[in-house]
Every structure is written in structure tokens, then in C-alpha cells.
Amino acid sequence: MKRRDALSQIGSVLGLASLGTAANAQTESKESWEQVVAAAKKEGLVVWSFFGAPGAATERQAREFEQLYGIRVELAPARTGDFEARWNAERAAGKASIDIRSSGSPENRRLAARGLDQSFGTLPAAAEPGVPWIIDPLVDVKAGNGHTLMTSAGGYFILVNNRLCPPEKGPRSYKELEDPKYKGLIVLSEPIGPSPGSRWAAYAWKAYGDDHLRKVIDNVKALTRAEIEAPKQIARGEYGIFIHPTQVGAADIWKLPKPHPFRLVVPEDGVMLLTGGTSLLKDAPHPNAARVFMNYTLTKSAQQINADDPGGPFIRKDVTPKVPELAHFTTAKPFPNNPDTYEFGSKLFFEWSAKAEPYLKAAGLKK
Amino acid sequence: MATAEGSIGHRAEPARGPRSRRSLRPEALLPLALTVLVALLVLYPLGMVVFGTFWSAAPGQPGWLTLENWSTVLSDPATYEVLLTSLAIAVPRTVLALVLATAFAWCIARTNTPGKRLLEGLLVFMFFLPELPWVLAWMLLGAPNVGLLSQWLGALVPGGEGLIDVYSYGGLIVLGAARSAPVLFLFILPALLAMDATLEEAARMAGATAWRTLWRINFPLLLPALLASGILSFVVAMESFELPQLLGTPANIFVFTTRIYDLAYGGHVANFGAAMVLALILLGLTGSLIVVQWRLLRGRAYTTVSGRGFKAQPLDLGSGRWIAFGAILAFFVIFGALPFIVLLLNSFMELSGFISWEMLTTTHWRNALGRDDVLKSITDTLMVGVTAATLGVVVSIFISYVVTRTGWAGRKVLDMMAWAPWAIPGLVMSLGFLWAFVWLPIYGTLWVVVLALVARGLPVASRFFTSTMVQLSAELEESARVHGGSWLRTFLRIWLPLLRPAVVGAWILLFVIAVRVLDIVILLAGPGVRMLSVDIFLWTVTGRQEAGSVLALIQTVLVIVGYGVARLLARRALQQPGQHR
Numbered sequence: 001m002k003r004r005d006a007l008s009q010i011g012s013v014l015g016l017a018s019l020g021t022a023a024n025a026q027t028e029s030k031e032s033w034e035q036v037v038a039a040a041k042k043e044g045l046v047v048w049s050f051f052g053a054p055g056a057a058t059e060r061q062a063r064e065f066e067q068l069y070g071i072r073v074e075l076a077p078a079r080t081g082d083f084e085a086r087w088n089a090e091r092a093a094g095k096a097s098i099d100i101r102s103s104g105s106p107e108n109r110r111l112a113a114r115g116l117d118q119s120f121g122t123l124p125a126a127a128e129p130g131v132p133w134i135i136d137p138l139v140d141v142k143a144g145n146g147h148t149l150m151t152s153a154g155g156y157f158i159l160v161n162n163r164l165c166p167p168e169k170g171p172r173s174y175k176e177l178e179d180p181k182y183k184g185l186i187v188l189s190e191p192i193g194p195s196p197g198s199r200w201a202a203y204a205w206k207a208y209g210d211d212h213l214r215k216v217i218d219n220v221k222a223l224t225r226a227e228i229e230a231p232k233q234i235a236r237g238e239y240g241i242f243i244h245p246t247q248v249g250a251a252d253i254w255k256l257p258k259p260h261p262f263r264l265v266v267p268e269d270g271v272m273l274l275t276g277g278t279s280l281l282k283d284a285p286h287p288n289a290a291r292v293f294m295n296y297t298l299t300k301s302a303q304q305i306n307a308d309d310p311g312g313p314f315i316r317k318d319v320t321p322k323v324p325e326l327a328h329f330t331t332a333k334p335f336p337n338n339p340d341t342y343e344f345g346s347k348l349f350f351e352w353s354a355k356a357e358p359y360l361k362a363a364g365l366k367k
Numbered sequence: 368m369a370t371a372e373g374s375i376g377h378r379a380e381p382a383r384g385p386r387s388r389r390s391l392r393p394e395a396l397l398p399l400a401l402t403v404l405v406a407l408l409v410l411y412p413l414g415m416v417v418f419g420t421f422w423s424a425a426p427g428q429p430g431w432l433t434l435e436n437w438s439t440v441l442s443d444p445a446t447y448e449v450l451l452t453s454l455a456i457a458v459p460r461t462v463l464a465l466v467l468a469t470a471f472a473w474c475i476a477r478t479n480t481p482g483k484r485l486l487e488g489l490l491v492f493m494f495f496l497p498e499l500p501w502v503l504a505w506m507l508l509g510a511p512n513v514g515l516l517s518q519w520l521g522a523l524v525p526g527g528e529g530l531i532d533v534y535s536y537g538g539l540i541v542l543g544a545a546r547s548a549p550v551l552f553l554f555i556l557p558a559l560l561a562m563d564a565t566l567e568e569a570a571r572m573a574g575a576t577a578w579r580t581l582w583r584i585n586f587p588l589l590l591p592a593l594l595a596s597g598i599l600s601f602v603v604a605m606e607s608f609e610l611p612q613l614l615g616t617p618a619n620i621f622v623f624t625t626r627i628y629d630l631a632y633g634g635h636v637a638n639f640g641a642a643m644v645l646a647l648i649l650l651g652l653t654g655s656l657i658v659v660q661w662r663l664l665r666g667r668a669y670t671t672v673s674g675r676g677f678k679a680q681p682l683d684l685g686s687g688r689w690i691a692f693g694a695i696l697a698f699f700v701i702f703g704a705l706p707f708i709v710l711l712l713n714s715f716m717e718l719s720g721f722i723s724w725e726m727l728t729t730t731h732w733r734n735a736l737g738r739d740d741v742l743k744s745i746t747d748t749l750m751v752g753v754t755a756a757t758l759g760v761v762v763s764i765f766i767s768y769v770v771t772r773t774g775w776a777g778r779k780v781l782d783m784m785a786w787a788p789w790a791i792p793g794l795v796m797s798l799g800f801l802w803a804f805v806w807l808p809i810y811g812t813l814w815v816v817v818l819a820l821v822a823r824g825l826p827v828a829s830r831f832f833t834s835t836m837v838q839l840s841a842e843l844e845e846s847a848r849v850h851g852g853s854w855l856r857t858f859l860r861i862w863l864p865l866l867r868p869a870v871v872g873a874w875i876l877l878f879v880i881a882v883r884v885l886d887i888v889i890l891l892a893g894p895g896v897r898m899l900s901v902d903i904f905l906w907t908v909t910g911r912q913e914a915g916s917v918l919a920l921i922q923t924v925l926v927i928v929g930y931g932v933a934r935l936l937a938r939r940a941l942q943q944p945g946q947h948r
Contacts, residue, residue: 077905081631082889082890085890086890088428090805092428092805093806095810192629222534222617222618223617224616225613226506228908229506232718232719232720236721237513238510238513255726257726364619366621367445367448367619
């Protein structure tokens with residue numbers, strides 16, 4: 001009994017000690033974070049490059065961040081190629097102007113694989129206890145795969161025109177798309193670069209193999225590079241099935257009066273998920289402001305701003321999406337072997353999606 | 368009529384004087400100074416592009432010298448396929464655009480077609496419409512079966528809904544020609560206006576019909592302008608990107624520029640080197656056309672404006688004048704008004720492309736007009752547009768003068784250099800500008816965008832002035848010099864007044880290009896420098912087409928205002944005796 005009490009006492013002491021250590025660490029961490037914030041305020045500016053145009057969410061986040069910290073956010077929207085061309089030239093001339101880059105995670109992971117990002121240290125928001133993350137924001141960092149911070153998640157639908165392809169005719173899954181009854185109905189996002197079509201080709205090939213890829217491509221009527229326009233073409237009845245919009249792409253046509261002339265199919269064989277990443281770039285001129293901003297993007301407030309956009313991507317489950325039907329990625333079953341990993345994003349994405357190339361040529365869709 | 372000596376135009380004999388004094392004159396320093404300036408604006412960025420083809424990575428990045436980019440592109444059968452496809456589209460597109468533009472300009476400049484001012488204004492207005500929203504509007508209008516035009520045709524004619532298909536070779540050629548014709552019209556019109564009408568009158572008095580006069584008198588005299596416009600139009604067709612990207616790809620039609628895009632942006636890692644090789648092949652192709660132009664014009668005279676003075680008498684087309692009026696108006700309604708109305712309606716719709724009362728909203732306009740960044744885009748774009756157009760006109764006039772009016776040995780090199788920025792697709796040239804200008808202290812400011820736009824506008828403006836200058840007799844300049852006028856005074860008092868219509872036309876062209884162009888500025892306009900064209904592009908391609916439509920309309924208003932101001936300032940010059948329509 002005495003022995004047990006003694007052990008208990010030792011335990012308590014150790015426990016207290018460890019609590020003390022944690023408290024100390026927290027205090028230290030808090031102090032060092034305060035130093036980061038102070039340094040960030042001194043820098044006074046963060047240049048944020050992201051894929052696409054400034055939208056309601058990016059602008060609201062920038063404004064809120066400016067109000068919270070008094071640090072100006074300069075928005076530098078750019079497509080992947082434009083961003084890389086500009087940033088490479090600037091770095092070569094010693095004039096790097098961009099601090100952070102947000103895009104689909106394959107782009108960030110490619111930056112990481114080439115050593116073009118840098119550590120953002122500890123972010124308090126990433127370590128916030130009890131947050132129901134859809135995916136751990138530090139999944140790559142913890143695995144030692146570069147320094148990509150995951151800041152959003154999303155997923156694809158199969159988009160179908162109700163007149164050309166009534167509900168009873170399907171499709172209900174990606175697998176069914178190989179059925180010859182869909183011949184001449186499908187418009188496919190061209191598998192080129194990091195397009196949605198490339199992701200479909202990579203995932204579908206991995207799950208179902210060459211024959212499936214060939215059969216679906218045989219059913220394709222046209223390729224498109226206008227992924228934003230394609231959902232409207234489905235709604236207008238130009239094509240029957242679109243492979244495949246994200247919830248962001250589908251959000252546009254969601255504005256149409258109901259009943260909708262289209263339907264969003266959440267595939268029975270699983271949702272192809274994608275994550276959005278943010279990288280603190282090598283040679284960033286305002287690294288501390290960048291860290292504070294990256295931390296901010298994970299906060300509930302910033303994530304709620306994302307979720308306030310219909311179809312906006314987010315990474316925390318504790319926010320309320322504006323249109324729940326467009327937030328299928330939070331609960332749906334992931335596609336088989338959903339390979340949204342570092343290795344996939346940095347390398348395999350392009351190797352696997354290239355499997356579609358010969359079938360596209362054979363089907364006369366590509367030269 | 369003066370006779371040219373071995374080259375286009377007739378050169379004025381420089382006034383004699385002591386050698387040491389002559390070498391310090393502006394006209395002696397001008398060619399060299401221009402060559403240095405154009406080399407900085409053109410050769411330096413072009414050199415970066417050429418270097419990029421032999422470097423294993425992007426310039427400035429670690430790499431090594433290699434021939435791999437060249438061997439990869441030249442051994443790839445796709446290179447030749449896309450070259451043939453591009454030619455199959457560019458040649459008929461150019462011919463169609465040239466025929467339309469010449470016919471329109473002739474009707475307006477030389478005949479009694481009614482409503483000439485209105486028609487000219489409508490054609491100029493078409494030139495102002497931004498390309499990307501225009502193409503998107505045509506996707507909505509001309510998609511087979513479901514396009515608005517297709518549905519209207521289907522309601523009129525059984526099976527009519529399948530008659531129009533913009534996703535085809537025909538669609539690319541017709542829409543491309545419709546896009547080019549108003550630009551070419553602006554090129555050809557001043558040349559026709561400057562043409563001495565007494566030649567036509569002499570032909571008519573000799574019993575020639577209107578068509579015979581057109582063919583035997585107008586056409587040969589217009590040859591410099593037609594060749595310059597034709598080559599320009601061909602180059603524009605070869606480097607057209609938005610049309611083939613949006614309308615060609617779904618129809619499995621791939622051209623040079625979409626191939627360049629694939630190489631630069633479509634792979635795992637950007638292959639800029641291979642993309643640049645393709646761009647240089649295109650430069651070689653179009654550069655050879657310039658040589659052809661020189662050969663065709665060598666030893667011929669095109670002078671029609673001399674010291675005699677002239678008065679243009681419009682040709683009477685009889686009842687045909689209403690047919691001409693109707694044809695130009697129909698062209699405007701189909702290719703200008705319809706897409707513009709779609710653009711306007713889109714800006715008031717909840718969702719672009721779905722036009723109905725229940726989708727009506729003013730949100731996009733309120734959002735756009737209430738944003739500080741849109742205001743900054745407007746002011747930056749205006750400042751860049753006015754500065755680039757003004758500098759571009761000044762530099763281009765002098766280039767054209769040196770090329771057509773001096774015997775300077777390097778004038779052909781200067782002419783070729785000035786041409787190059789147009790002959791390389793903007794996607795690639797913008798990389799050249801970026802890599803060249805990033806080292807300059809002005810990088811990151813409006814000035815770097817201005818420099819790139821001046822370079823980009825040189826071919827257009829210098830062609831514009833060259834085709835007009837070769838029509839002007841050297842005797843005007845010679846008489847001024849004989850009477851003791853200095854070179855500068857002669858230039859300001861003789862040349863400039865005669866060139867005023869061309870100056871106004873070129874300024875407007877350069878202003879519109881500067882305000883509208885996307886590919887050249889997209890890499891240079893970064894944080895701190897905002898351009899409307901970049902905003903329109905980003906908003907349009909990322910799902911905010913309605914907001915993009917608002918900006919496109921604001922951009923259209925800007926160029927109309929610029930055009931109006933330029934015309935107002937030049938009104939007196941345009942109404943000089945002998946240049947009435």
C-alpha cells in the first residue's frame with residue numbers, strides 16, 4: 001500500500017513535472033510565436049500568390065488578416081506556369097517578391113520535391129487541440145516530405161445533364177462510365193498538366209487499369225480545356241456527362257433556378273479527393289509575415305470565410321458550408337486507394353495520367 | 368510621280384555641308400540611336416529567347432548548353448502537323464480578312480456609300496472588343512444545336528440548329544477573319560485616304576468602270592499597305608491563341624500556339640526551351656515574309672502625294688452604295704453587336720451564359736465599381752496605355768523615316784528588328800521580356816510594362832507609317848531643305864502634318880493594343896502594377912465570367928474614350944484641305 005502510495009506520489013510528481021515541462025514549452029512556444037508576430041509586424045507585408053483570380057474569400061481573408069495584425073496582404077494571383085516563370089526569373093536576379101504560394105497540393109509538392117520551399121516552423125493553429133481536420137495540415141511535414149501546409153480539401157463529382165442522360169440511365173459510378181451506352185455523351189477535361197482530367201486519368205488507371213481507361217476514352221465526345229465553362233455546357237445540354245468538376249466548378253451552375261437541368265453524382269465507387277497546399281517559398285522576402293499568415297489560414301475564422309463561398313474548399317470540419325450539397329468531400333467515401341500523397345503529387349500524378357495519352361490518340365481526340 | 372531607287376519610297380537628298388557638322392546633325396545620329404534603342408527593346412529580350420532554346424533550364428536557372436530542345440522539336444512529327452494545321456487556318460483567314468478590310472475601307476474612303484462616318488465608327492468599335500470575352504460569347508452563340516444563333520436558325524429553317532458550329536475549321540477561319548478585318552481596315556483606310564483621287568478620275572475619264580479603276584489604279588497603289596496588312600494579319604493568325612485554345616481543342620484542332628502552350632504549361636515541368644524553339648520557327652517563317660515583301664516592292668514607286676495637292680472625289684456606286692452599306696452593317700451586327708450584347712447581358716446575369724429575367728442582377732457591377740483594386744487597374748491601365756502609345760508612335764515614325772527615307776546601310780536590319788516582337792507568339796515573347804527586364808532597375812514598376820508594350824507595338828505602328836510614307840513624294844522634303852529648312856524643322860513642318868492621319872490611327876492602334884493585350888503583360892504586371900487585361904483574364908478563366916464581363920466593358924469604354932479624345936485632338940488635322948472625304 002505504502003509502495004503504491006509512493007509510486008502514486010512519484011507519478012504525481014512526474015506528472016506535475018511533465019505538466020510543468022509542457023507549460024514551460026507552451027510558454028516558450030507562446031513567447032517565440034509572439035516574437036515571430038512582432039517580426040512579422042516589422043516586415044509589414046506579405047505577398048500571397050495563388051492559383052486563379054482574387055475571389056470573395058481570398059479578399060475577405062486578406063482584409064481580416066490586415067485588421068488582426070496590421071500587416072498588409074498583397075494578392076498576386078497567377079496560373080502555375082506564370083507563377084513559376086516569374087518567380088524563377090526574380091530569384092535569378094535576386095529580386096524574389098513572392099512569399100507564399102497556394103495551389104493544388106501537387107504543385108506545392110513539386111516545389112517541395114525540388115527544395116524550393118522552406119520550413120515555416122511551428123504554427124499554433126496547426127497544433128490547436130481538438131480540431132476535427134478533414135486531413136492533417138501537417139501530413140507532409142510530419143512524414144518528412146518537404147514543407148507543404150495543407151490548407152484546404154475538396155472533391156470531384158460526375159456532372160450529368162438530366163435530359164441527355166436521365167437519372168435512371170446512370171451513371172452512378174466512375175466504373176460505369178466505361179459502358180458503351182455513354183458513347184458520344186462525355187466531355188472530358190483534357191488530361192494535360194495538373195488538370196482535373198489528369199487526376200481522373202491517374203486515379204482511374206490506378207484503380208481499374210488500362211482497359212477501363214481505354215473504354216471510357218472511347219465514349220468521350222470531346223476534350224475541353226475550359227473547365228470553368230464545361231459545367232455550363234452540361235447545364236445547357238451541349239454534352240451529357242462531364243468528367244469532372246470539383247465542388248468549386250459545380251458551384252457556378254448551382255445558382256441556376258431549380259429544378260436544375262443537371263445533377264451532381266457523388267460516385268458510388270468513391271469521391272476523388274484533392275487537397276490544396278500552401279508553401280513558404282525559398283528566398284521569401286517577408287518570411288515572418290508569411291508564417292503568421294499561414295497560421296491565420298488554418299484558424300476557424302479564415303476557414304469559415306472559405307466555407308462561406310458556395311463550394312469553397314476548407315480543411316476543418318467545424319465550419320458550416322454555405323451549400324451543404326457541395327461539401328460532399330467532408331463525409332463521402334474516398335475513391336479506392338485515393339492516392340493523394342506526397343509521392344503521388346510530386347511524381348506519380350503525371351506518370352499515371354500519361355497512361356491516357358495513347359488511348360486519346362487512338363480515339364482521335366489528340367494528335 | 369517620283370520614282371523609287373532600289374527600295375521602297377524615294378529618299379530625299381541630304382543637304383550638303385561640311386562633314387564634321389553633318390555628323391552632329393540629328394538626322395545623322397538618328398539611325399544609330401534608333402538601332403540601339405530597338406536593340407534594347409527587341410534584340411535583348413529576343414536574345415534571351417534564343418539563349419533559352421540552347422539552355423537546359425530556364426535562363427537564370429542552373430543548367431547547361433544543349434541542342435536537345437531543337438532536336439526534340441524538329442524530330443517530333445507533331446511539330447509539322449501543327450504547322451500544317453496552322454497554315455490551313457491562317458492562310459484562308461488572312462485572305463478573307465484582307466478582302467473584307469479592303470472592301471470596307473474602299474467603300475468608306477473612295478465611294479459614295481452612305482453613313483460612312485457611322486460605318487467607320489462601327490468597325491473601329493469592333494476592334495475595341497476584348498478577345499477572350501468575345502470568344503466566350505461566340506461559344507454561347509455558335510455552339511451546334513444549343514447555341515443561341517443555332518436555336519434561332521433552327522426556329523427559322525428545319526435542321527438549321529446544326530448549320531453553325533464554331534468548334535470547327537470553318538469557325539476558326541470565319542471568326543478569326545472577323546476579328547482581324549477591323550484591324551486591317553484601320554491599316555488600309557489611311558492609305559486609301561492619302562491616295563490622289565486625280566488618278567482615279569483620269570481612269571474614269573478614260574472610260575474605265577468602277578471595278579476596273581479599283582483593280583488597275585487603287586489596287587496597285589495600295590500594294591504596300593495590302594502587303595504590310597496581309598503579312599501582319601497572317602502573323603496574327605499564326606499566333607492567335609484564345610480562339611484555337613477554346614474552339615479548336617474540343618474539335619481536335621491543334622495549332623502552333625496551342626502546342627507552345629502545351630510545352631510551356633502542360634507538362635510536369637515547364638518545357639520553355641522547346642516552346643521557344645517553336646516560337647523561333649514561327650519567327651523564321653514570318654521573317655521570310657518580310658523579305659518577300661521587300662522583294663515585291665523593290666524598284667517600284669507608290670508615291671501619290673506630291674506638292675501638287677489633290678481633292679478626293681467619291682466614286683458613285685449607284686444603287687450598289689446601299690448594298691455596300693448593308694453589307695458592312697450586317698458584318699457589324701453579326702460579329703460586333705451580337706457578341707457585345709451577349710457580353711453586356713452577361714454582366715447583368717447571376718450566371719454568365721444563362722440569360723433570363725430571373726437571373727438578372729446588378730451585383731457584379733456594384734462589386735466591380737466599389738473595389739479599390741479595380742480603380743487601380745483602371746488608372747494603371749490608362750497610364751500605361753497613354754504612355755506606351757505616345758512613345759510607340761514617336762519611335763515608330765522615326766523607324767519608318769529611316770527605313771523609307773534614308774540611305775542608311777542598316778535600315779533593313781532596323782526594319783527587321785522592329786518586326787520581330789510581332790512575329791513571336793506573345794506567350795514566349797513575354798518570357799523574353801521578363802528575363803531581359805527583370806535585371807533592370809525599373810522592374811516591378813509601370814515602366815517595365817510600358818517598355819514591353821512599346822516593343823510589342825513597334826511592328827504595327829512602323830508598318831502603319833511605312834505604308835503611308837512610301838506614298839509621299841520626296842520633293843516636299845527637298846523643297847523645304849532647298850529653302851533652308853533644317854532637318855528637324857522639315858520633319859515637324861512637312862512630314863508630321865502629312866502624317867497626322869497616320870499618327871492618329873497609329874496612336875489609337877497602339878493605345879488599344881496596350882490597354883487590351885494580355886500575353887505580354889501577364890508576367891510583368893505583378894504586385895503593385897495592375898492591368899485590366901490581366902484581371903479580365905484571371906476572372907474569366909477562374910469562374911467569374913460575369914465580373915470579367917464587367918471589366919471587359921469598362922475596358923471597352925476606356926478604349927472608346929481614348930479613341931474619342933485622339934480623334935477630337937486630331938480633328939483639325941484630319942480636316943485639312945485636300946483630305947476631306
